[in-house]
Amino acid sequence: MKKSVTEQAIDRRTALKFGAAGAAAFGAARHLGAIAQDATPETTGDFGLGDLTVSGDVEIEYWQYEYASKTDLVNEFIPEFEAANPGIKIKHVNFPYEDFIQQVAAAVQAGEGPDVLNVYFGWIPAYVQQQFLVPLDPELFPHDVIESEFFPMISAGKVVDDYYALPTAVRTLALFCNMDHLDAAGVAPPTTWDELLAAAKATAVKNGNDFEVVGFTHDMAGQGHNWWREALIRQAGGMPSTEDNRTLQWTSAEGIEAFNYVTSFLMDSEITQSGFQTDGPTAFGSGMAALHIDGSYRVGTYKSSAPDLNYKIVPLPENKDKASFASFWCNTITRNAAEGDKAIAAAKWIDFLASADVMKRWTPAVGELPARSALAEDPSLLEDDKVAPFIESLPYSYATFMVNEAELRQAVLDAFDNVTLAGLDPEVAVQEAQDKVQAQLDEYWSSLED
Amino acid sequence: MSLSLSRRRWLWAYAFIAIPLLFFLLIRIGPTLYAFWVSFHDWDPIALDRPWVGLKNYQDIANDKVFWKALRNTGVYVLVGVPLGLGISLVIALGLQRLIRFAGLFRALYFLPYVTSLVAVGWVWRWIYMPNGVLNDVLGWFGINGTSWLGDPATAIYAIIVTTVWHGLGFQVVIFLAGLESIPTDYMDAAAVDGATSWQTFKDIVIPQLNPTIVFLVVTGVISNLQVFTQVRSMSSQGTGGPLNSTISIVLYVYQKAFASLPSKMGYASAMTVVLFLIILFITIVQLRVLQRDTD
Numbered sequence: 001m002k003k004s005v006t007e008q009a010i011d012r013r014t015a016l017k018f019g020a021a022g023a024a025a026f027g028a029a030r031h032l033g034a035i036a037q038d039a040t041p042e043t044t045g046d047f048g049l050g051d052l053t054v055s056g057d058v059e060i061e062y063w064q065y066e067y068a069s070k071t072d073l074v075n076e077f078i079p080e081f082e083a084a085n086p087g088i089k090i091k092h093v094n095f096p097y098e099d100f101i102q103q104v105a106a107a108v109q110a111g112e113g114p115d116v117l118n119v120y121f122g123w124i125p126a127y128v129q130q131q132f133l134v135p136l137d138p139e140l141f142p143h144d145v146i147e148s149e150f151f152p153m154i155s156a157g158k159v160v161d162d163y164y165a166l167p168t169a170v171r172t173l174a175l176f177c178n179m180d181h182l183d184a185a186g187v188a189p190p191t192t193w194d195e196l197l198a199a200a201k202a203t204a205v206k207n208g209n210d211f212e213v214v215g216f217t218h219d220m221a222g223q224g225h226n227w228w229r230e231a232l233i234r235q236a237g238g239m240p241s242t243e244d245n246r247t248l249q250w251t252s253a254e255g256i257e258a259f260n261y262v263t264s265f266l267m268d269s270e271i272t273q274s275g276f277q278t279d280g281p282t283a284f285g286s287g288m289a290a291l292h293i294d295g296s297y298r299v300g301t302y303k304s305s306a307p308d309l310n311y312k313i314v315p316l317p318e319n320k321d322k323a324s325f326a327s328f329w330c331n332t333i334t335r336n337a338a339e340g341d342k343a344i345a346a347a348k349w350i351d352f353l354a355s356a357d358v359m360k361r362w363t364p365a366v367g368e369l370p371a372r373s374a375l376a377e378d379p380s381l382l383e384d385d386k387v388a389p390f391i392e393s394l395p396y397s398y399a400t401f402m403v404n405e406a407e408l409r410q411a412v413l414d415a416f417d418n419v420t421l422a423g424l425d426p427e428v429a430v431q432e433a434q435d436k437v438q439a440q441l442d443e444y445w446s447s448l449e450d
Numbered sequence: 451m452s453l454s455l456s457r458r459r460w461l462w463a464y465a466f467i468a469i470p471l472l473f474f475l476l477i478r479i480g481p482t483l484y485a486f487w488v489s490f491h492d493w494d495p496i497a498l499d500r501p502w503v504g505l506k507n508y509q510d511i512a513n514d515k516v517f518w519k520a521l522r523n524t525g526v527y528v529l530v531g532v533p534l535g536l537g538i539s540l541v542i543a544l545g546l547q548r549l550i551r552f553a554g555l556f557r558a559l560y561f562l563p564y565v566t567s568l569v570a571v572g573w574v575w576r577w578i579y580m581p582n583g584v585l586n587d588v589l590g591w592f593g594i595n596g597t598s599w600l601g602d603p604a605t606a607i608y609a610i611i612v613t614t615v616w617h618g619l620g621f622q623v624v625i626f627l628a629g630l631e632s633i634p635t636d637y638m639d640a641a642a643v644d645g646a647t648s649w650q651t652f653k654d655i656v657i658p659q660l661n662p663t664i665v666f667l668v669v670t671g672v673i674s675n676l677q678v679f680t681q682v683r684s685m686s687s688q689g690t691g692g693p694l695n696s697t698i699s700i701v702l703y704v705y706q707k708a709f710a711s712l713p714s715k716m717g718y719a720s721a722m723t724v725v726l727f728l729i730i731l732f733i734t735i736v737q738l739r740v741l742q743r744d745t746d
Contacts, residue, residue, distance in 0.1 A: 101710065126712040126713045127496070131498055132497075275580050276582055
């Protein structure tokens with residue numbers, strides 16, 4: 001069944017991009033345009049690509065790491081999508097999360113690999129530099145639509161003038177409060193920087209030199225480094241980098257103020273301890289930590305691993321401003337599907353995966369948050385008081401533009417370790433980290449300009 | 451042309467050897483040589499081109515502080531880990547050799563850690579070492595204030611070495627026992643008749659007779675410590691060789707550059723493996739020359 005496209009612009013663009021066969025297919029019944037859009041079945045996405053059709057049977061490979069609730073749901077979606085889009089077949093390939101980078105690299109080097117890849121947002125800039133991803137066609141995915149319908153964090157998937165990815169779901173950070181410990185100390189869940197510090201002090205319980213309960217988890221390697229970079233610096237009134245993502249501003253007065261705020265927890269031997277219960281999520285999950293900052297996905301973990309944990313979640317304590325860190329996995333089109341029917345199939349598949357209908361089913365099944373701003377007010381999603389604070393944080397949650405995620409994280413961790421373990425001056429330590437990451441940013445941008 | 455019987459035997463022997471040899475060439479030697487080739491490129495598996503950069507990766511290694519730190523740490527793993535492991539396992543082997551009752555049971559107990567997955571071992575030891583863990587509880591009974599063993603740059607590497615030694619003990623004990631049991635009893639009897647003290651017997655008979663065993667254990671121990679990876683990955687903070695690179699080993703650093711970060715720097719990582727290969731080759735040759743001597 002061949003349908004028309006709704007706009008002539010798409011036709012022109014596809015003629016250039018997908019070649020004559022594709023364009024002929026789109027042009028076949030253009031007059032049906034406006035009607036066809038209304039008649040579009042629910043399973044075809046929200047960008048109005050329901051009318052794009054492939055010229056023959058095509059199969060695309062969709063790669064996503066193994067995570068039971070995600071892969072099960074996608075396996076449920078595939079037949080629905082295929083039924084609504086005749087001629088398109090999706091081959092769903094899964095592999096262990098730990099092997100992500102190797103698996104993709106090995107397959108690509110062997111001349112194979114995914115057509116559509118579900119990727120961590122922080123890896124997009126590197127994959128773009130390698131010319132592995134192709135930009136989302138602005139005729140099919142207009143920038144103003146993306147920017148008005150999705151949360152601002154999605155800009156982390158934009159390089160220069162192009163968007164490369166659409167997420168199904170996102171995650172934010174919030175504060176986990178163990179109510180048994182807070183009640184015992186007679187404090188309410190904190191809402192400001194000062195309250196957080198006071199609550200952490202009040203809830204810590206020590207027996208001699210040993211902690212029985214830490215007031216706040218010492219977890220820089222977990223979410224702590226993100227908390228400083230994207231939440232605290234902004235809350236102090238600063239910005240972690242310039243708007244164009246080219247220049248870091250960690251050493252600004254706000255950056256240092258935020259940094260010192262974090263170390264004031266880590267270095268206070270009456271509040272917390274590095275390595276307590278091995279890591280932050282474990283310490284909080286075992287009921288031995290009063291306050292802990294973590295992502296929305298942790299709610300699902302605790303549901304099964306610590307069902308009796310009496311805890312509440314509140315948005316991150318704020319200072320001059322509100323801010324939280326956001327992260328997401330998103331769907332990208334690789335150079336394997338740059339042209340022809342594969343490009344059409346890939347565009348339709350990521351449109352489908354980023355549709356409001358899919359998001360509504362995704363949040364309850366996976367525990368991640370919807371990426372479309374309209375859904376933030378969906379009452380059914382706000383019912384769960386463990387999920388609501390994360391959704392509430394979405395409009396002011398930011399994802400970092402990173403060109404080398406692993407080394408950026410390491411640089412920040414080293415800055416904190418240098419101060420808390422080696423006694424280095426905070427300004428020197430932050431400067432060192434900033435120089436390291438800035439050098440990578442400079443190299444990145446100059447490589448794109450070549 | 452007819453072949454003589456002996457010649458036909460030769461041919462058959464070579465034919466049989468050829469298959470494993472081919473396998474070995476393809477699976478081990480081939481990729482090793484390929485790594486040499488990759489090390490001269492700016493090699494990113496995903497990028498469209500992988501330009502030849504000559505010795506640039508090697509020059510970068512020379513200026514990479516983390517690489518030197520990893521090299522130094524690897525030296526510590528070898529120089530502390532190998533003697534410690536050999537010393538303790540020899541003492542245990544000497545003890546076990548004298549056991550008559552339940553000898554098998556004790557040997558099995560010592561061997562047990564060796565058959566346990568190093569990742570699982572690493573995680574259990576993380577729990578032992580954590581600030582509120584068992585080790586500090588025990589130290590507390592004696593009034594000693596423990597630390598966060600894996601969280602302190604001064605102690606983390608030694609904490610990992612202790613775990614490595616404990617894990618490898620069973621293997622070394624078994625090899626030592628085999629060595630001890632192959633010492634002819636005549637020698638011991640003769641020494642006893644001559645009135646040698648047990649220290650003299652140990653120094654002048656046991657140790658020289660154990661020389662081949664010691665050489666084997668030193669060489670394999672040095673190589674495995676030069677390649678230390680799993681325990682560092684599973685025990686150091688977030689598996690990155692921290693804190694402050696105090697535990698990072700060369701192989702872990704290679705892994706991080708090649709497989710754990712994007713963009714993947716396969717050329718750079720390959721150059722590091724070539725350097726490590728040359729180091730291992732050199733040390734092994736020296737060891738075999740120095741340690742190997744004939745006993746009579």
